[in-house]
Amino acid sequence: MKRQMPSTREIEQEIVGRVKTMFRKDFEMATKEEIYRACAEVVNDVVIDNWLTTQKSFVQQDPKCVYYMSMEFLIGRLLGNNMINMRGYTEVMDALDELGVDINEVEDQEPDPALGNGGLGRLAACFLDSLATLQYPAYGCGIRYHYGMFKQKIEDGYQQEVPDNWLQTRYPFELQRTEYEFEVRFGGWVRYDSQPDGTTKYIHEGYNAVIATPYDLPVTGFDNGMVNTLMIWDAKPKEVFRLDSFEKGDYSRAVEDMNLARNLTEVLYPNDNHIQGKELRLKQQYFFVSASIQRALAKYLRYHKDIKKLPEKVVFQMNDTHPTLTVAELMRILMDVHGLGWDEAWEITTHCVAYTNHTIMSEALEKWPQDIFKRLLPRVFMIVEEINRRFCDEIRAKFPGDEDRVHRMAILADDQVKMAHMAIAASYSVNGVAALHTEILKNVSLHDFYEMYPEKFNNKTNGITQRRFLMHGNYKLSDWVIKKIGRGWITDLSQMKKLESFVDDKKSLDEFMAIKLDNKKRLAKYIWEHNGIEVDPNSIFDVQVKRLHEYKRQLLNILHVMYLYNQIKENPEMDFYPTTFIFGAKASAGYENAKLIIKLINNVAAVINNDKSIDDKIKVVFIEDYRVSNAEWIFAAADVSEQISTASKEASGTGNMKFMLNGAVTIGTMDGANVEMYQELGGENIYIFGMSSDEVIAHEKNNDYNPVDVMNGNHHIQKVLQQLVNGNYSIDNPELFRPLYNSLLNTQCTAKADTYFVLKDFASYCETYEKIQEAYKDKYKWAKMALENVAHVGKFSSDRTIQEYVDDIWHLDKLDLK
Ligand code: H53
Incomplete structure (x- = not known):
């Protein structure tokens, strides 16, 4: 027999009781960490009964x-995840609320x-x-x-x-x-x-x-x-x-x-x-x-x-x-x-x-x-x-x-x-x-x-689990979806299709985008508290969070930000929708180029964020210590999802799916599971750019790609590459980013240059990005696209994969x- 979580009232009593027996303290005196431990035991109690029942069924069957x-x-x-799965999240939240404690702070105590x-x-x-x-x-x-x-x-x-x-x-x-x-x-x-x-x-x-x-x-x-x-x-x-x-x-x-x-x-x-x-x-x-x-x-x-x-x-x-x-x-x-x-x-x-x-x-x-x-x-x-x-x-x-x-x-x-x-x-x-x-x-x-x-x-x-990456990470959207189409999607994500009936309903789109705005405010607060950078929740939140690897091309993204900054500086009146570029990535400890790309992102952020002349049109944020727990909030707040790996290199990607589930629109290459997202969404709801995997593989086989030719034909690229080595972003040490420059152009002739075709795909990326800017200006067009993403995410549940x-x-x- 399945054991259920107790009622809010009982949970409240149990938490107070556990605090007393575990720490010999009245609840008022307990630290957040102690409250977390007490909550964990209350949840564990139910989990363990069900664990035992499961084991018995194993033996019998x-x-x-x-x-x-x-x-x-x-x-x-695990605390939040277990509470969601035992259907006790709201009850514990309410119980803690009664006791004057915020559930987020309690969850935050868990390593x-x-x-x-x-x-x-x-x-x-x-x-x-x-x-x-x-x-x-x-x-x-x-x-x-x-x-x-x-x-x-x-x-x-x-x-x-x-x-x-x-x-x-x-x-x-x-x-x-x-x-x-x-x-x-x-x-x-x-x-x-x-x-x-x-x-x-x-x-x-x-x-x-x-x-x-x-x-x-x-x-x-x-x-x-x-x-x-x-x-x-x-x-x-x-x-x-x-x-x-x-x-x-x-x-x-x-x-x-x-x-x-x-x-x-x-x-x-x-x-x-x-x-x-x-x-x-x-x-x-x-x-x-x-x-x-x-x-x-x-x-x-x-x-x-x-x-x-x-x-x-x-x-x-x-x-x-x-x-x-x-x-x-x-x-x-x-x-x-x-x-x-x-x-x-x-x-x-x-x-x-x-x-x-x-x-x-x-x-x-x-x-x-x-x-x-x-x-x-x-x-x-x-x-x-x-x-x-x-x-x-x-x-x-x-x-x-x-x-x-x-x-x-x-x-x-x-x-x-x-x-x-x-x-x-x-x-x-x-x-x-x-x-x-x-x-x-x-x-x-x-x-x-x-x-x-x-x-x-x-x-x-x-696939990914919608229980963690929507119900837990984005409970506002999750509740809204439940209101619109019921609870079936929680264990059958294909039911998200039912959201199709709301994609042309302005009232629904307003509600949907209001939730996105709330989530952006939550992330903006996090960024303010952790980075000391003020970002405007009404700006486009453009996000690339994943491991730092050259094939994932965070370098392409930041070079593009440098290019946009140049454009705005050259044409201050240019029509540009304010955008916050958000990065989060860990680099392997010994991976020099990856670590230098992190430094470049941070230096570009320092220059752009402090340039009053651009009127806050661009902000760049590097979120420290990207990990599962802050990822949930980041996905919930994203407008644009960057999935820009060199075609053929990203086996699948799963971040791409988490963004889609949370109503972000993807700009990406025809790589990994992006291809299947494109098939599910149709070309109108995703922005695809760059070479195909066949083209990449052919260039690799024929060894016929020369990034210098690409640079010579594109003065925007020339300019950003110059800025990489002229001290624009490293006044004290203009040579700091030379290894990145060399990795793209190989002026030293020691290795193959631009292995991941950053320069080759640059122009196509810039052009496609302009379309995103245009689309965002049309509020309902964007909202519809974003909701279409949620409606078509069904295939990407790990339930289907399993x-x-x-x-x-x-x-x-x-x-x-x-
Ligand atoms: O595995 C993910 C894929 C992703 C791929 C990744 C991966 C690692 O994280 C580590 C080693 C490895 O061989 C592959 O890069 O594309 O989505 C899950 O399949």
């Missing part, structure tokens, strides 16, 4: 279950669990939300990083990274489960033992071991009593450091084990779409993969005898190549622990694992040096060698005489272990994350593999919770 294997889960704060970098990690969190809402049994499997994504401080325009110690105080939503601990082994060597029956036993010796301890977090479904589990693994030494091991001469082993455990889960690597190839990262991968498989198999074997039937009950979805060790580790456990032969183990493994590819960027493709891999995981490496040997034979059988192809596709080649190749060789499904991306995988980047296994390839266009994964790949059974 024995459904097939997906293990979503991911190095990242960018879950964001933002930032166990991910960007799109990939947030997608995993949206998927868990949808799985629980659709009542599908699922476990998220990840790592309990002690330090999540760093906090970003901007000092003198530069990004500074500050550690994110989210576990400094106890996190109220996690539950340590020591009863599900497992051992994970690293290093050592493998001894062969011939058995009397002619088989060989492989014995792993001389290893270092750690104990993996899971912490379970509840994943609540919307209004259905379903609570799935996200297990994040922490490490501890197998044996606490003991003096007797010192006496036994094992001192260094004991210290090694302790250090290994201490380092393993310490920190999330802060790279998005870029792999650094650090040994510790490979250890992290093996650690959580091994522990998760062990727990999954233990759970399976508690209720089933026949390990060969594992694929009937278990599927491991590998989120990018990061958890690809799942393939070899599952093989190892099936053979070395459960005594199966190679063929039996391979049969099971290849029916249990599926792989999602999230990028075509070559720097994101994981390749591990074989020597490191072998030293760290000697037995697993042997298995990879055998997988590779058999896989190469299979290629030869299908394409006789084509040794080039064998070399291109091999898992072990060029002294490296190619993780994507192993993932594809073993998975029964390989999917891309947007239609265009999947086509590029099939026809270009994974073409060899597509020719070998066409049946494995499929597309699953990404249903497709279930239908085509996972084949899960819904849990009956009655």
Whole structure:
């Protein structure tokens, strides 16, 4: 039986009661943090009852279950999310109101669990939300990083990274489960033992071991009593450091084990779409993969005898190549622990694992040096060698005489272990994350593999959860939509189509835009409090928030702002609708150009915002520490959504969908899921510019793009590029932005220039932007366009995505919770 949240009155009493018992305080004396903790316990109480009921149904119904294997889960704060999903948000808000406390301030006390970098990690969190809402049994499997994504401080325009110690105080939503601990082994060597029956036993010796301890977090479904589990693994030494091991001469082993455990889960690597190839990262991968498989198999074997039937009950979805060790580790456990032969183990493994590819960027493709891999995981490496040997034979059988192809596709080649190749060789499904991306995988980047296994390839266009990104982040719009079309969209986003009947109704459009204005005021206040910049809520809010990466082209955006500023300076009377350009982005700590782009944005902001002569026509704001919690407010306040990646490079994008859901109009390239947004919206409700992916790919292939030619033909570009290096935006150090200038023009001839076609797309971007300016002046035209975006967002719910994964790949059974 689903347990409901109590009434407002009861919640109020419970909060007061909890404050008393937890902190020995009268409510009036409690800090905001203590009130947050009390609220969390009130909500937890309901969540845990439902968690127990869900577990009981699991045992009774024995459904097939997906293990979503991911190095990242960018879950964001859970209090608000759980209150929404338990249908108790308003009740808690009212109860707190009665007690004279603002719910936003209480929610603000929760650390933002930032166990991910960007799109990939947030997608995993949206998927868990949808799985629980659709009542599908699922476990998220990840790592309990002690330090999540760093906090970003901007000092003198530069990004500074500050550690994110989210576990400094106890996190109220996690539950340590020591009863599900497992051992994970690293290093050592493998001894062969011939058995009397002619088989060989492989014995792993001389290893270092750690104990993996899971912490379970509840994943609540919307209004259905379903609570799935996200297990994040922490490490501890197998044996606490003991003096007797010192006496036994094992001192260094004991210290090694302790250090290994201490380092393993310490920190999330802060790279998005870029792999650094650090040994510790490979250890992290093996650690959580091994522990998760062990727990999954233990759970399976508690209720089933026949390990060969594992694929009937278990599927491991590998989120990018990061958890690809799942393939070899599952093989190892099936053979070395459960005594199966190679063929039996391979049969099971290849029916249990599926792989999602999230990028075509070559720097994101994981390749591990074989020597490191072998030293760290000697037995697993042997298995990879055998997988590779058999896989190469299979290629030869299908394409006789084509040794080039064998070399291109091999898992072990060029002294490296190619993780994507192993993932594809073993998975029964390989999917891309947007239609265009999947086509590029099939026809270009994974073409060899597509020719070998066409049946494995499929597309699953990404999605987002409307519960967090509308109901929680933009409750005013959410309430308005409920008033207009009812509540069905909360679990069936396609119902947003019903808003079509209001797109020509001026009264409705007025209401809709009044909500946008309120949200802009909320963000303007945030900007004032955090940046000390006054922005006009009546100006156009033009927003680009996402990770800083050259392919995402924040540089194109800021160069365009510099161009607009030049235009206004040259023609002060020019007709220009005041616009606030808002940026938010973290750069990987070692990514020099990305960090310099942040500095450029901040310097441009300083110059423009302080230039009285332009009458506040342009304001530029860089929002510090962009993260899930402030993102919700930013999406709600946006008029224009910037989705301007170089066509073919953004696999899907999910920010684009969050803006659309909140009624922003997109300016974007035909890249990733923008293409499908265009199809859903029709050309009138989205602004498309720039080269197509085919054109980009052709230029890359032919190597025939010369940015200098583009510059020579466009004096606006010449001017902004000059301003990059003449001290206009860096008076003290005119050379400061030279590396960006060089990256575009390559005057040094050290590398390829303008890899991401910023200059090539510049003119088209400027022209298209003028149309946005024009459109915004017509209030109802704009309002209609914005509402059309909400009305056509249905496809981009992660509920739709998850249903497709279930239908085509996972084949899960819904849990009956009655
Ligand atoms: O994954 C998102 C996509 C987005 C893509 C992103 C991503 C990462 O965040 C990290 C690594 C990686 O390979 C891909 O860049 O386009 O929307 C979810 O699929």
